[in-house]
Amino acid sequence: MIAPFVVIGIIFVTAALLWARHKGGEVSEKEVGSEDLERGGGA
């Protein structure tokens, strides 16, 4: 009775957290990239 609802809820929470993590990763990569550029590029 309640179980399908809880499963849907967990799917939404997971999707939201994965999106937040994905976007956070993008931001970090950009920041690392700009630091590299400031240093003259390279790893």
Next chain:
Amino acid sequence: MAVIGTVGWGFIITLVIYFLAIFGIGLYGYLTTKDEDDFLVANREIGPAVGAATLSATQMSAGTFVGTIGVHYLTGVSFIYIWVGLWMGWLVSLVFVAPQMRRFGEITVPDFIAVRFGDDGAGGDRMRAFSAVLIVVAYTVYISAQYTGAGLIFQSIFGVSNTVGMAIMVAIIIAYTAFGGMRASALSDFVQIIIMTVGAIIAIPILLGNIGGLGQMESMLVSLNPAYIGWAFTPLEVGTIALAFGFGMLGAPYEIVRIYSMRDEQTVRYAISATLIFQVLIATGVAIIGMSMRVLYPQLTTPDLASVIMSIDVLGPILGALVIGAVLSAMLSTVDSIMIVSAGAIAHDIYSELINPEASEGRKLWANRLAVIFVGIVPFFLALYGQALGGLVQFIVLLQSAIIGATFSMPLLLGLHWDRINTPGTFAGMLLGFVSVLIWHFSIDGGVITGVLAQIDPVVPGVIMCLIGMIVGSYLTAEPTREALAPFFDV
């Protein structure tokens, strides 16, 4: 009332401790608030945990712990799926609206409207005034419904009159919001959402223990009415209510101002993700409470009082006070958020931006505090004497979510992502959305719209007409100016 005079000292002391904690937070907010930015967006220092808490607590109102429990009591499980619409609104906001609004980084939603749709021939002032007035009217009147709910609860528990109950609520909420501003509001939301979550969850094992378990509850519900564990509401009805909540949440100015108060875009993303966790827990708890109360007390004459009766009759003094604390928390946290938004529309958008742009920071801060007191007191009188306005108050209360959803969700969403959308189109869309909500509502009331169509919430035609108005109006008139687009697009 069935429960007057039955609470003991343990119950009262627990509630008093709760209110003292809220006052303490208000005092802390007062001592740390220095200017308007501090008052309205807490200096943008809200982190993900408090951010998630304040988004959840703001969304959940008296409707959740009083009305929704009552609906589950009356109709069983199917109403729970309206939450899915809310979460879809949150997901769209997570991807397309909230982080972008935080990046824009102003103070109020009319700030956004005035900048993005600033080529109105008055530097955005007309669009700012239009949206600010819409917010003040819809939200301030809506507060009166929360006061009415609080009055009913105080009356039921303590036996005081409805008016005295409402006055206590008004005094408490004005005291900590007018002085503590957004910082006090967000921190008290943090305490309040924890109480709401614990209250909703802790009641479950006690109620199910009294019934004999979840399976026993199901079979007893079936014996009362098989539809209680099926679709007492049709999927279309649930779907359209869910859409209404989703659109309402997507553009809700009282949530956006909380987004503005967070540290950065990533904080916003994590806060929205975490708010969904609170919501899954509370939605599940509230549904089980409503249905358990139906099994334990099948003949309640006022289903809206199911949570109050459970607190006093089933849970005992301490846990009972905790759940009543949760109910009052839901009201307080919603009202304090609405007060901040309405006060911001009056003090920041109308006073500081339109009437007295040269006002000092100290004057702006006190304008906000006075505006909070104003938007806190007016609904008290509306709740007492609203009938004199011929049903206007009840009408706005009923339709405020649809009005806000139909007028703000699309301008925010499209304004942030479509550079062809311009000011005349958006004004036409907002106006069309607003009028469509009214026409749809009155057509259902008057029997002009019937059958399946009558099950559709006014927000759906409202949003569709707003969308049409924005697109058609924008393409029939000139492209937006570079100045209006520059803060949001590469132009």
